[in-house]
Amino acid sequence: MTTLDDSRSGAPAPAGQTRRRLGDVLVEKGLLLPEDLDHALNEQRNAEGPRRRLGQILVELGLVSEAELAVCLADLLSLEHVDLSRVSIAPDVVRLLPRAVAERCRVLVLDKTPEYLLVAAADPTNVLALDDVKLYTRTPELHVVVAVDSQIRDHLARAWSLTEDTSQVSRMVEEASDDDDEDPLAALNGSVDDDAPIVKLVNRILSDAVRLRCSDIHLESQRDQLRVRFRVDGLLRDVMSAPKRVAPSVISRIKIISGLDISERRVPQDGRTRVTVDGAAIDCRVSTLPALHGEKVVIRLLTRGDDVPSLESLGFEPEQLEVFTRALSVPQGLVLITGPTGSGKTNTLYAAIHATMSPEKNIITLEDPVEVQLPGITQVQVNTKVGMTFSAGLRSVLRQDPDIVLIGEVRDAETAELALKASMTGHLVLTTLHTNSAVGALTRLVDMGAAPFLVASSLTAAIAQRLVRRPCDSCADGYIPDEDTLALLGLTIEDILDATPLRGTGCPDCGGTGYRGRTAVYEVLDVTPSVRKVLMTTPTESALGEEAARIGMSTLRTAALAKAMRGETTFEEVVRVTAG
DSSP states (O other): OOOGGGSOTTSOOOTTOOOOOHHHHHHHTTSSOHHHHHHHHHHHHHOOSSOOOHHHHHHHTTSSOHHHHHHHHHHHHTOOBOOGGGOOOOHHHHTTSOHHHHHHHTEEEEEEOSSOEEEEESOTTOHHHHHHHHHHHTOSOEEEEEOOHHHHHHHHHHHTSTTTOHHHHHHHHHHHHHHHHHOHHHHHOTTTOTTOHHHHHHHHHHHHHHHTTEEEEEEEEOSSEEEEEEEETTEEEEEEEEEGGGHHHHHHHHHHHHTOOTTOOSSOEEEEEEEEETTEEEEEEEEEEEETTEEEEEEEEOOOGGGOOOGGGTTOOHHHHHHHHHHHHSSSEEEEEEOOTTSSHHHHHHHHHHHHOOTTOOEEEEESSOOSOOTTSEEEEOBGGGTBOHHHHHHHHGGGOOSEEEESOOOSHHHHHHHHHHHHTTOEEEEEEOOSSHHHHHHHHHHTTOOHHHHHHHEEEEEEEEEEEEEOTTTEEEOOOOHHHHHHTTOOGGGGTTOOOEEEOOOGGGTTSSEEEEEEEEEEEEOOHHHHHHHHHOOOHHHHHHHHHHTTOOOHHHHHHHHHHHTSSOHHHHHHHHOO
Protein backbone atom coordinates (compact mmCIF):
# COMPACT_ATOMS: atom_id res chain seq x y z
CA MET A 1 0.00 0.00 0.00
CA THR A 2 1.32 3.44 -0.92
CA THR A 3 2.07 5.98 1.77
CA LEU A 4 1.20 9.60 1.30
CA ASP A 5 4.85 10.58 1.37
CA ASP A 6 5.39 8.49 -1.78
CA SER A 7 2.67 10.32 -3.71
CA ARG A 8 1.98 13.87 -2.61
CA SER A 9 -0.24 15.88 -4.87
CA GLY A 10 2.12 18.80 -4.51
CA ALA A 11 5.13 16.91 -5.87
CA PRO A 12 6.44 18.13 -9.24
CA ALA A 13 5.48 16.10 -12.28
CA PRO A 14 8.21 14.21 -14.14
CA ALA A 15 9.93 16.12 -16.98
CA GLY A 16 7.78 16.32 -20.07
CA GLN A 17 4.64 15.24 -18.20
CA THR A 18 1.80 17.60 -17.34
CA ARG A 19 0.69 17.42 -13.74
CA ARG A 20 -2.81 15.97 -13.40
CA ARG A 21 -5.39 17.81 -11.35
CA LEU A 22 -8.50 16.55 -9.60
CA GLY A 23 -10.82 18.33 -12.00
CA ASP A 24 -9.04 16.72 -14.96
CA VAL A 25 -9.53 13.24 -13.49
CA LEU A 26 -13.25 13.88 -12.93
CA VAL A 27 -13.64 15.05 -16.54
CA GLU A 28 -11.62 12.08 -17.87
CA LYS A 29 -13.90 9.64 -16.05
CA GLY A 30 -17.01 11.33 -17.46
CA LEU A 31 -18.22 12.40 -14.02
CA LEU A 32 -17.96 16.13 -14.75
CA LEU A 33 -18.51 18.27 -17.82
CA PRO A 34 -15.74 20.76 -18.72
CA GLU A 35 -18.17 23.68 -18.39
CA ASP A 36 -19.19 22.49 -14.93
CA LEU A 37 -15.54 22.35 -13.93
CA ASP A 38 -15.06 25.94 -15.16
CA HIS A 39 -18.11 27.01 -13.15
CA ALA A 40 -16.72 25.41 -9.98
CA LEU A 41 -13.28 26.97 -10.52
CA ASN A 42 -14.93 30.39 -10.90
CA GLU A 43 -16.81 29.79 -7.65
CA GLN A 44 -13.51 28.91 -5.99
CA ARG A 45 -11.77 32.04 -7.29
CA ASN A 46 -14.63 34.43 -6.47
CA ALA A 47 -15.55 33.04 -3.04
CA GLU A 48 -14.99 35.37 -0.10
CA GLY A 49 -13.12 34.28 3.00
CA PRO A 50 -10.68 31.35 3.29
CA ARG A 51 -9.95 29.50 0.08
CA ARG A 52 -12.07 26.36 -0.24
CA ARG A 53 -10.93 23.18 -1.92
CA LEU A 54 -12.33 22.36 -5.36
CA GLY A 55 -13.75 19.02 -4.19
CA GLN A 56 -15.78 20.69 -1.45
CA ILE A 57 -17.26 23.17 -3.95
CA LEU A 58 -18.13 20.41 -6.45
CA VAL A 59 -20.00 18.44 -3.78
CA GLU A 60 -21.84 21.54 -2.50
CA LEU A 61 -22.94 22.39 -6.06
CA GLY A 62 -24.22 18.82 -6.51
CA LEU A 63 -21.97 18.25 -9.54
CA VAL A 64 -20.34 15.11 -8.10
CA SER A 65 -21.02 12.90 -5.11
CA GLU A 66 -18.70 12.46 -2.15
CA ALA A 67 -18.03 8.85 -3.20
CA GLU A 68 -17.10 9.84 -6.78
CA LEU A 69 -14.82 12.54 -5.44
CA ALA A 70 -13.05 10.11 -3.08
CA VAL A 71 -12.49 7.55 -5.87
CA CYS A 72 -11.01 10.17 -8.20
CA LEU A 73 -8.82 11.63 -5.45
CA ALA A 74 -7.46 8.16 -4.73
CA ASP A 75 -6.75 7.67 -8.45
CA LEU A 76 -5.01 11.03 -8.68
CA LEU A 77 -2.72 10.27 -5.71
CA SER A 78 -2.20 6.57 -6.55
CA LEU A 79 -3.75 5.60 -3.24
CA GLU A 80 -6.35 2.99 -2.38
CA HIS A 81 -9.99 3.97 -1.91
CA VAL A 82 -11.94 2.29 0.91
CA ASP A 83 -15.73 2.18 1.28
CA LEU A 84 -16.06 2.49 5.07
CA SER A 85 -19.68 1.30 4.99
CA ARG A 86 -18.29 -2.16 4.21
CA VAL A 87 -15.65 -2.06 6.95
CA SER A 88 -16.05 -2.98 10.60
CA ILE A 89 -13.57 -1.15 12.82
CA ALA A 90 -12.99 -1.78 16.51
CA PRO A 91 -13.86 1.40 18.46
CA ASP A 92 -10.75 1.09 20.63
CA VAL A 93 -8.61 1.22 17.46
CA VAL A 94 -10.37 4.40 16.30
CA ARG A 95 -9.78 5.91 19.74
CA LEU A 96 -6.00 5.55 19.39
CA LEU A 97 -6.20 9.09 18.00
CA PRO A 98 -7.78 11.69 20.33
CA ARG A 99 -11.27 12.65 19.22
CA ALA A 100 -10.55 16.37 18.84
CA VAL A 101 -7.55 15.63 16.59
CA ALA A 102 -9.44 13.03 14.54
CA GLU A 103 -12.38 15.38 13.93
CA ARG A 104 -10.14 18.34 13.12
CA CYS A 105 -7.96 16.36 10.71
CA ARG A 106 -10.82 14.21 9.34
CA VAL A 107 -8.71 11.09 9.86
CA LEU A 108 -9.91 7.65 10.98
CA VAL A 109 -7.55 5.01 12.38
CA LEU A 110 -8.33 1.65 10.73
CA ASP A 111 -5.57 -0.60 12.06
CA LYS A 112 -2.27 -0.59 13.95
CA THR A 113 0.75 -2.81 13.34
CA PRO A 114 4.26 -2.67 14.87
CA GLU A 115 5.52 -1.07 11.65
CA TYR A 116 2.84 1.46 10.72
CA LEU A 117 -0.63 2.91 11.35
CA LEU A 118 -3.32 2.43 8.70
CA VAL A 119 -5.55 5.51 8.46
CA ALA A 120 -8.38 6.72 6.22
CA ALA A 121 -8.31 10.40 5.28
CA ALA A 122 -10.83 12.56 3.47
CA ASP A 123 -8.02 14.83 2.27
CA PRO A 124 -4.68 12.97 2.00
CA THR A 125 -3.00 16.13 0.63
CA ASN A 126 -3.25 17.78 4.07
CA VAL A 127 0.29 16.92 5.14
CA LEU A 128 0.16 19.05 8.30
CA ALA A 129 -2.87 17.10 9.54
CA LEU A 130 -1.14 13.80 8.92
CA ASP A 131 1.94 15.05 10.77
CA ASP A 132 -0.35 15.76 13.74
CA VAL A 133 -1.64 12.18 13.54
CA LYS A 134 1.95 10.88 13.68
CA LEU A 135 2.70 13.12 16.63
CA TYR A 136 -0.32 12.13 18.72
CA THR A 137 -0.11 8.40 17.95
CA ARG A 138 3.73 8.31 18.16
CA THR A 139 3.83 6.38 14.91
CA PRO A 140 6.83 6.78 12.59
CA GLU A 141 4.95 5.76 9.44
CA LEU A 142 1.40 6.12 8.14
CA HIS A 143 -0.26 4.10 5.41
CA VAL A 144 -3.02 6.30 4.01
CA VAL A 145 -6.19 5.33 2.15
CA VAL A 146 -8.89 7.67 0.87
CA ALA A 147 -12.46 7.59 2.24
CA VAL A 148 -15.62 9.68 2.05
CA ASP A 149 -15.66 12.53 4.57
CA SER A 150 -19.20 11.82 5.84
CA GLN A 151 -18.33 8.14 6.43
CA ILE A 152 -15.28 9.15 8.44
CA ARG A 153 -17.41 11.49 10.57
CA ASP A 154 -20.02 8.75 11.12
CA HIS A 155 -17.36 6.25 12.27
CA LEU A 156 -15.82 8.80 14.61
CA ALA A 157 -19.23 9.58 16.12
CA ARG A 158 -19.95 5.87 16.62
CA ALA A 159 -16.55 5.16 18.17
CA TRP A 160 -17.18 7.77 20.86
CA SER A 161 -20.90 7.09 21.19
CA LEU A 162 -22.53 6.10 24.45
CA THR A 163 -23.00 2.51 23.28
CA GLU A 164 -19.34 1.99 22.30
CA ASP A 165 -17.28 4.16 24.62
CA THR A 166 -18.50 2.47 27.77
CA SER A 167 -15.31 3.13 29.73
CA GLN A 168 -15.57 6.90 29.36
CA VAL A 169 -19.30 6.85 30.14
CA SER A 170 -18.54 4.84 33.29
CA ARG A 171 -15.92 7.40 34.29
CA MET A 172 -18.39 10.26 33.79
CA VAL A 173 -21.01 8.43 35.86
CA GLU A 174 -18.54 7.74 38.68
CA GLU A 175 -17.30 11.33 38.63
CA ALA A 176 -20.91 12.52 38.64
CA SER A 177 -21.65 10.38 41.67
CA ASP A 178 -18.64 11.79 43.53
CA ASP A 179 -19.53 15.32 42.46
CA ASP A 180 -23.14 15.02 43.61
CA ASP A 181 -21.99 13.99 47.10
CA GLU A 182 -19.91 17.15 47.39
CA ASP A 183 -21.68 19.92 45.54
CA PRO A 184 -24.78 19.13 43.47
CA LEU A 185 -25.16 22.66 42.11
CA ALA A 186 -21.64 22.72 40.69
CA ALA A 187 -22.38 19.51 38.80
CA LEU A 188 -25.54 20.93 37.29
CA ASN A 189 -24.82 24.53 36.49
CA GLY A 190 -23.06 24.64 33.13
CA SER A 191 -22.39 28.34 33.49
CA VAL A 192 -20.21 27.56 36.53
CA ASP A 193 -18.30 24.60 35.07
CA ASP A 194 -18.83 23.19 31.59
CA ASP A 195 -16.53 20.31 32.51
CA ALA A 196 -18.75 19.10 35.35
CA PRO A 197 -19.41 15.35 34.88
CA ILE A 198 -23.20 15.68 34.72
CA VAL A 199 -22.90 18.50 32.19
CA LYS A 200 -20.56 16.38 30.06
CA LEU A 201 -22.86 13.35 30.28
CA VAL A 202 -25.96 15.31 29.21
CA ASN A 203 -24.01 17.00 26.40
CA ARG A 204 -22.83 13.58 25.27
CA ILE A 205 -26.38 12.19 25.17
CA LEU A 206 -27.62 15.18 23.14
CA SER A 207 -24.73 15.20 20.67
CA ASP A 208 -24.95 11.43 20.12
CA ALA A 209 -28.66 11.74 19.43
CA VAL A 210 -28.12 14.43 16.79
CA ARG A 211 -25.35 12.48 15.06
CA LEU A 212 -27.47 9.32 14.94
CA ARG A 213 -30.39 11.21 13.30
CA CYS A 214 -32.52 10.56 16.37
CA SER A 215 -35.99 12.16 16.53
CA ASP A 216 -36.66 11.62 20.25
CA ILE A 217 -34.54 10.96 23.35
CA HIS A 218 -36.16 8.99 26.19
CA LEU A 219 -34.65 9.20 29.68
CA GLU A 220 -36.54 6.90 32.04
CA SER A 221 -36.05 6.65 35.79
CA GLN A 222 -36.55 3.01 36.67
CA ARG A 223 -36.33 1.14 39.96
CA ASP A 224 -32.58 0.53 39.81
CA GLN A 225 -31.25 2.51 36.84
CA LEU A 226 -31.59 5.45 34.46
CA ARG A 227 -32.43 4.08 31.02
CA VAL A 228 -31.60 6.08 27.86
CA ARG A 229 -33.20 5.23 24.52
CA PHE A 230 -33.13 6.92 21.10
CA ARG A 231 -35.91 6.79 18.51
CA VAL A 232 -34.22 6.39 15.13
CA ASP A 233 -36.26 5.96 11.93
CA GLY A 234 -39.39 5.53 14.01
CA LEU A 235 -38.16 2.71 16.28
CA LEU A 236 -36.69 2.95 19.79
CA ARG A 237 -33.29 1.46 20.55
CA ASP A 238 -31.46 1.12 23.86
CA VAL A 239 -28.38 3.33 24.11
CA MET A 240 -27.12 3.16 27.68
CA SER A 241 -28.08 2.70 31.30
CA ALA A 242 -26.64 4.48 34.33
CA PRO A 243 -26.96 3.94 38.07
CA LYS A 244 -30.18 5.28 39.56
CA ARG A 245 -28.26 7.70 41.79
CA VAL A 246 -27.33 9.96 38.84
CA ALA A 247 -30.89 10.17 37.47
CA PRO A 248 -32.01 13.21 39.55
CA SER A 249 -28.90 15.17 38.57
CA VAL A 250 -29.22 14.32 34.87
CA ILE A 251 -32.91 15.28 34.82
CA SER A 252 -32.23 18.48 36.79
CA ARG A 253 -29.50 19.44 34.33
CA ILE A 254 -31.93 19.01 31.42
CA LYS A 255 -34.51 21.11 33.28
CA ILE A 256 -31.97 23.89 33.83
CA ILE A 257 -31.06 24.20 30.14
CA SER A 258 -34.77 24.02 29.20
CA GLY A 259 -35.89 26.76 31.60
CA LEU A 260 -37.96 24.40 33.80
CA ASP A 261 -38.42 24.39 37.56
CA ILE A 262 -35.96 21.87 39.06
CA SER A 263 -37.73 21.92 42.43
CA GLU A 264 -41.07 20.79 40.95
CA ARG A 265 -41.20 17.02 40.45
CA ARG A 266 -44.91 16.37 41.04
CA VAL A 267 -46.45 17.81 37.87
CA PRO A 268 -45.53 17.55 34.18
CA GLN A 269 -43.55 20.40 32.63
CA ASP A 270 -42.79 21.49 29.07
CA GLY A 271 -39.84 23.56 27.89
CA ARG A 272 -37.48 24.26 25.00
CA THR A 273 -33.75 24.49 24.53
CA ARG A 274 -31.19 24.73 21.75
CA VAL A 275 -28.04 22.65 21.42
CA THR A 276 -25.13 23.07 19.04
CA VAL A 277 -23.57 19.93 17.55
CA ASP A 278 -20.83 20.04 14.90
CA GLY A 279 -21.54 23.74 14.37
CA ALA A 280 -25.27 23.24 13.73
CA ALA A 281 -27.92 24.61 16.14
CA ILE A 282 -30.72 22.13 16.90
CA ASP A 283 -33.97 23.17 18.63
CA CYS A 284 -35.30 20.73 21.24
CA ARG A 285 -38.71 20.39 22.85
CA VAL A 286 -38.53 18.95 26.38
CA SER A 287 -41.34 17.21 28.25
CA THR A 288 -41.18 15.81 31.80
CA LEU A 289 -43.64 13.38 33.38
CA PRO A 290 -43.74 12.24 37.04
CA ALA A 291 -43.66 8.43 37.23
CA LEU A 292 -43.46 5.71 39.87
CA HIS A 293 -39.66 5.65 40.20
CA GLY A 294 -38.96 9.29 39.32
CA GLU A 295 -39.48 11.60 36.38
CA LYS A 296 -39.35 10.55 32.74
CA VAL A 297 -37.98 13.07 30.23
CA VAL A 298 -38.58 13.01 26.48
CA ILE A 299 -36.61 15.39 24.27
CA ARG A 300 -37.88 15.94 20.72
CA LEU A 301 -35.19 17.09 18.28
CA LEU A 302 -36.89 19.52 15.91
CA THR A 303 -36.32 20.36 12.28
CA ARG A 304 -34.71 23.78 11.84
CA GLY A 305 -36.56 26.39 9.80
CA ASP A 306 -33.87 26.40 7.12
CA ASP A 307 -33.97 22.56 6.90
CA VAL A 308 -37.64 22.26 5.93
CA PRO A 309 -37.78 19.81 2.99
CA SER A 310 -39.27 20.62 -0.38
CA LEU A 311 -42.61 19.13 -1.37
CA GLU A 312 -40.88 17.16 -4.13
CA SER A 313 -38.58 15.40 -1.66
CA LEU A 314 -41.31 14.20 0.74
CA GLY A 315 -42.37 11.08 -1.17
CA PHE A 316 -45.45 12.07 -3.20
CA GLU A 317 -46.11 10.16 -6.40
CA PRO A 318 -46.14 12.59 -9.39
CA GLU A 319 -49.93 12.59 -9.80
CA GLN A 320 -50.43 13.03 -6.03
CA LEU A 321 -48.03 15.98 -5.94
CA GLU A 322 -49.95 17.58 -8.80
CA VAL A 323 -53.23 17.36 -6.85
CA PHE A 324 -51.64 18.69 -3.66
CA THR A 325 -49.89 21.57 -5.44
CA ARG A 326 -53.14 22.52 -7.15
CA ALA A 327 -54.94 22.54 -3.78
CA LEU A 328 -52.28 24.85 -2.35
CA SER A 329 -52.50 27.26 -5.28
CA VAL A 330 -56.20 28.15 -4.85
CA PRO A 331 -56.95 31.35 -2.91
CA GLN A 332 -59.47 29.70 -0.59
CA GLY A 333 -60.33 26.21 0.58
CA LEU A 334 -59.54 23.62 3.24
CA VAL A 335 -56.72 21.08 2.96
CA LEU A 336 -56.75 18.25 5.52
CA ILE A 337 -53.69 16.16 6.38
CA THR A 338 -54.39 13.03 8.42
CA GLY A 339 -52.48 10.21 10.04
CA PRO A 340 -51.47 8.87 13.45
CA THR A 341 -48.97 10.57 15.75
CA GLY A 342 -45.46 10.35 14.32
CA SER A 343 -46.53 9.94 10.70
CA GLY A 344 -44.88 13.15 9.48
CA LYS A 345 -47.97 15.37 9.21
CA THR A 346 -46.19 18.41 10.68
CA ASN A 347 -43.32 18.03 8.23
CA THR A 348 -45.76 17.99 5.32
CA LEU A 349 -47.56 21.06 6.67
CA TYR A 350 -44.34 23.05 7.02
CA ALA A 351 -43.18 21.98 3.56
CA ALA A 352 -46.52 23.19 2.16
CA ILE A 353 -46.23 26.52 3.98
CA HIS A 354 -42.63 26.92 2.83
CA ALA A 355 -43.68 26.26 -0.77
CA THR A 356 -46.45 28.90 -0.65
CA MET A 357 -44.53 31.64 1.19
CA SER A 358 -44.16 34.97 -0.57
CA PRO A 359 -44.03 38.66 0.46
CA GLU A 360 -47.56 39.13 -0.94
CA LYS A 361 -49.11 36.60 1.47
CA ASN A 362 -49.86 36.96 5.17
CA ILE A 363 -49.40 33.49 6.70
CA ILE A 364 -50.39 32.80 10.32
CA THR A 365 -50.07 29.48 12.15
CA LEU A 366 -51.85 28.37 15.31
CA GLU A 367 -49.95 25.48 16.92
CA ASP A 368 -49.65 23.48 20.12
CA PRO A 369 -46.72 23.64 20.42
CA VAL A 370 -44.78 25.60 17.79
CA GLU A 371 -42.29 22.97 16.60
CA VAL A 372 -40.38 24.62 13.74
CA GLN A 373 -39.69 28.34 13.71
CA LEU A 374 -40.07 29.63 10.17
CA PRO A 375 -38.91 33.17 9.35
CA GLY A 376 -41.34 35.33 7.41
CA ILE A 377 -44.59 34.06 8.95
CA THR A 378 -46.49 34.68 12.19
CA GLN A 379 -46.60 31.68 14.52
CA VAL A 380 -48.98 31.60 17.50
CA GLN A 381 -48.67 29.25 20.46
CA VAL A 382 -51.86 27.74 21.94
CA ASN A 383 -52.06 28.17 25.73
CA THR A 384 -55.16 26.57 27.24
CA LYS A 385 -54.21 27.72 30.77
CA VAL A 386 -54.99 31.33 29.87
CA GLY A 387 -57.89 30.54 27.56
CA MET A 388 -55.88 30.64 24.32
CA THR A 389 -57.48 27.53 22.80
CA PHE A 390 -57.52 26.61 19.11
CA SER A 391 -61.04 27.99 18.70
CA ALA A 392 -60.36 31.24 20.61
CA GLY A 393 -57.03 31.70 18.84
CA LEU A 394 -58.57 31.06 15.43
CA ARG A 395 -61.17 33.80 15.97
CA SER A 396 -58.37 36.29 16.68
CA VAL A 397 -56.23 35.03 13.80
CA LEU A 398 -59.07 35.62 11.35
CA ARG A 399 -59.15 39.30 12.41
CA GLN A 400 -55.46 39.63 11.40
CA ASP A 401 -56.18 39.71 7.64
CA PRO A 402 -54.53 36.35 6.85
CA ASP A 403 -54.23 34.81 3.39
CA ILE A 404 -53.18 31.37 4.63
CA VAL A 405 -53.98 29.90 8.04
CA LEU A 406 -52.32 26.79 9.45
CA ILE A 407 -54.18 25.14 12.36
CA GLY A 408 -52.05 22.57 14.15
CA GLU A 409 -54.98 20.24 14.82
CA VAL A 410 -58.78 20.25 14.70
CA ARG A 411 -59.75 18.86 18.12
CA ASP A 412 -63.38 19.88 18.59
CA ALA A 413 -66.54 20.76 16.72
CA GLU A 414 -66.14 24.50 17.30
CA THR A 415 -62.66 24.61 15.76
CA ALA A 416 -63.85 22.43 12.85
CA GLU A 417 -66.73 24.78 12.09
CA LEU A 418 -64.53 27.88 12.32
CA ALA A 419 -61.94 26.30 10.00
CA LEU A 420 -64.63 25.38 7.45
CA LYS A 421 -66.15 28.88 7.52
CA ALA A 422 -62.71 30.51 7.26
CA SER A 423 -61.97 28.42 4.16
CA MET A 424 -65.17 29.77 2.56
CA THR A 425 -64.41 33.43 3.22
CA GLY A 426 -61.23 33.94 1.25
CA HIS A 427 -58.68 31.98 3.27
CA LEU A 428 -56.61 28.91 2.46
CA VAL A 429 -56.74 26.77 5.60
CA LEU A 430 -54.33 23.88 6.29
CA THR A 431 -54.93 21.59 9.24
CA THR A 432 -54.55 18.03 10.57
CA LEU A 433 -56.89 15.34 11.89
CA HIS A 434 -56.21 11.98 13.51
CA THR A 435 -57.86 9.51 11.11
CA ASN A 436 -56.60 6.41 9.30
CA SER A 437 -57.43 7.41 5.75
CA ALA A 438 -58.13 10.40 3.53
CA VAL A 439 -61.77 9.35 3.13
CA GLY A 440 -62.05 8.98 6.91
CA ALA A 441 -61.11 12.65 7.32
CA LEU A 442 -64.28 13.74 5.50
CA THR A 443 -66.57 11.59 7.59
CA ARG A 444 -64.76 12.61 10.79
CA LEU A 445 -65.68 16.24 10.17
CA VAL A 446 -69.32 15.21 9.68
CA ASP A 447 -69.18 13.09 12.85
CA MET A 448 -67.86 16.13 14.75
CA GLY A 449 -71.03 17.97 13.89
CA ALA A 450 -70.09 19.85 10.72
CA ALA A 451 -72.88 20.02 8.14
CA PRO A 452 -72.12 17.80 5.10
CA PHE A 453 -72.88 20.67 2.69
CA LEU A 454 -70.35 22.87 4.56
CA VAL A 455 -67.65 20.20 4.28
CA ALA A 456 -68.48 19.57 0.63
CA SER A 457 -68.35 23.24 -0.37
CA SER A 458 -65.12 24.12 1.48
CA LEU A 459 -62.87 21.04 1.30
CA THR A 460 -60.29 21.05 -1.49
CA ALA A 461 -58.18 17.96 -0.74
CA ALA A 462 -57.69 15.34 1.97
CA ILE A 463 -54.32 13.64 2.44
CA ALA A 464 -53.43 10.63 4.57
CA GLN A 465 -49.82 9.65 5.16
CA ARG A 466 -47.45 7.20 6.83
CA LEU A 467 -43.66 6.94 7.12
CA VAL A 468 -41.77 3.90 5.81
CA ARG A 469 -38.09 3.15 6.34
CA ARG A 470 -35.67 3.23 3.41
CA PRO A 471 -33.15 0.46 2.72
CA CYS A 472 -29.66 1.56 3.78
CA ASP A 473 -27.81 2.88 0.72
CA SER A 474 -24.54 1.41 1.95
CA CYS A 475 -25.66 -2.23 2.28
CA ALA A 476 -28.84 -2.48 0.18
CA ASP A 477 -28.97 -5.52 -2.05
CA GLY A 478 -31.58 -7.18 -4.21
CA TYR A 479 -33.82 -9.75 -2.53
CA ILE A 480 -37.01 -11.76 -3.02
CA PRO A 481 -39.70 -11.29 -0.34
CA ASP A 482 -40.92 -14.50 1.26
CA GLU A 483 -44.27 -15.97 0.19
CA ASP A 484 -45.99 -15.12 3.49
CA THR A 485 -45.17 -11.43 3.10
CA LEU A 486 -46.38 -11.41 -0.50
CA ALA A 487 -49.57 -13.25 0.50
CA LEU A 488 -50.35 -10.60 3.11
CA LEU A 489 -50.08 -8.02 0.32
CA GLY A 490 -52.18 -10.08 -2.09
CA LEU A 491 -49.22 -10.66 -4.43
CA THR A 492 -47.36 -13.60 -5.95
CA ILE A 493 -43.79 -14.00 -7.16
CA GLU A 494 -45.02 -13.40 -10.73
CA ASP A 495 -46.31 -9.95 -9.72
CA ILE A 496 -42.81 -8.71 -8.83
CA LEU A 497 -40.82 -10.17 -11.74
CA ASP A 498 -40.33 -6.68 -13.23
CA ALA A 499 -39.64 -5.03 -9.85
CA THR A 500 -36.26 -4.18 -8.31
CA PRO A 501 -36.81 -4.84 -4.57
CA LEU A 502 -33.97 -3.91 -2.22
CA ARG A 503 -33.25 -4.73 1.40
CA GLY A 504 -30.30 -3.77 3.59
CA THR A 505 -28.15 -6.57 4.93
CA GLY A 506 -26.95 -4.53 7.93
CA CYS A 507 -23.76 -2.49 8.20
CA PRO A 508 -22.11 0.09 10.49
CA ASP A 509 -23.85 2.96 8.67
CA CYS A 510 -27.33 1.69 9.61
CA GLY A 511 -26.42 0.17 12.97
CA GLY A 512 -27.07 -3.33 11.61
CA THR A 513 -30.77 -2.64 10.97
CA GLY A 514 -30.63 -2.61 7.16
CA TYR A 515 -32.57 0.67 7.12
CA ARG A 516 -31.39 4.27 7.08
CA GLY A 517 -33.77 7.21 6.75
CA ARG A 518 -37.49 7.33 6.02
CA THR A 519 -39.81 8.52 3.28
CA ALA A 520 -43.54 9.22 3.31
CA VAL A 521 -46.29 7.36 1.49
CA TYR A 522 -49.45 9.28 0.71
CA GLU A 523 -53.12 8.86 -0.11
CA VAL A 524 -54.38 12.03 -1.79
CA LEU A 525 -58.11 12.52 -2.31
CA ASP A 526 -58.97 15.27 -4.77
CA VAL A 527 -62.41 16.58 -3.71
CA THR A 528 -64.02 16.68 -7.14
CA PRO A 529 -67.66 17.63 -7.89
CA SER A 530 -68.59 13.92 -7.87
CA VAL A 531 -67.04 13.47 -4.40
CA ARG A 532 -68.92 16.56 -3.18
CA LYS A 533 -72.15 15.10 -4.51
CA VAL A 534 -71.64 11.83 -2.61
CA LEU A 535 -70.68 13.76 0.52
CA MET A 536 -73.93 15.74 0.42
CA THR A 537 -76.20 12.76 -0.34
CA THR A 538 -74.64 9.75 1.44
CA PRO A 539 -71.78 10.95 3.69
CA THR A 540 -70.60 7.47 4.73
CA GLU A 541 -67.07 6.15 4.56
CA SER A 542 -68.03 3.24 2.32
CA ALA A 543 -69.83 5.44 -0.23
CA LEU A 544 -67.00 7.97 -0.30
CA GLY A 545 -64.44 5.16 -0.54
CA GLU A 546 -66.18 3.73 -3.60
CA GLU A 547 -66.24 7.13 -5.28
CA ALA A 548 -62.55 7.72 -4.44
CA ALA A 549 -61.68 4.37 -6.04
CA ARG A 550 -63.79 5.22 -9.08
CA ILE A 551 -61.93 8.49 -9.71
CA GLY A 552 -58.58 6.66 -9.38
CA MET A 553 -57.29 7.61 -5.95
CA SER A 554 -54.14 5.68 -5.04
CA THR A 555 -54.43 4.18 -1.54
CA LEU A 556 -51.67 4.14 1.07
CA ARG A 557 -50.93 0.49 0.34
CA THR A 558 -50.84 1.05 -3.42
CA ALA A 559 -48.43 3.98 -3.01
CA ALA A 560 -46.25 1.99 -0.57
CA LEU A 561 -46.15 -1.01 -2.92
CA ALA A 562 -45.04 1.24 -5.78
CA LYS A 563 -42.11 2.35 -3.62
CA ALA A 564 -41.27 -1.25 -2.66
CA MET A 565 -41.30 -2.25 -6.33
CA ARG A 566 -38.74 0.50 -7.04
CA GLY A 567 -36.56 -0.44 -4.06
CA GLU A 568 -37.37 2.73 -2.09
CA THR A 569 -38.66 0.65 0.83
CA THR A 570 -39.16 -3.06 1.54
CA PHE A 571 -42.27 -5.22 1.24
CA GLU A 572 -41.97 -5.98 4.96
CA GLU A 573 -42.24 -2.26 5.70
CA VAL A 574 -45.36 -2.04 3.54
CA VAL A 575 -46.97 -4.77 5.65
CA ARG A 576 -45.88 -3.13 8.92
CA VAL A 577 -47.04 0.38 8.08
CA THR A 578 -50.21 -0.26 6.07
CA ALA A 579 -51.59 -3.24 7.98
CA GLY A 580 -55.34 -3.00 8.45
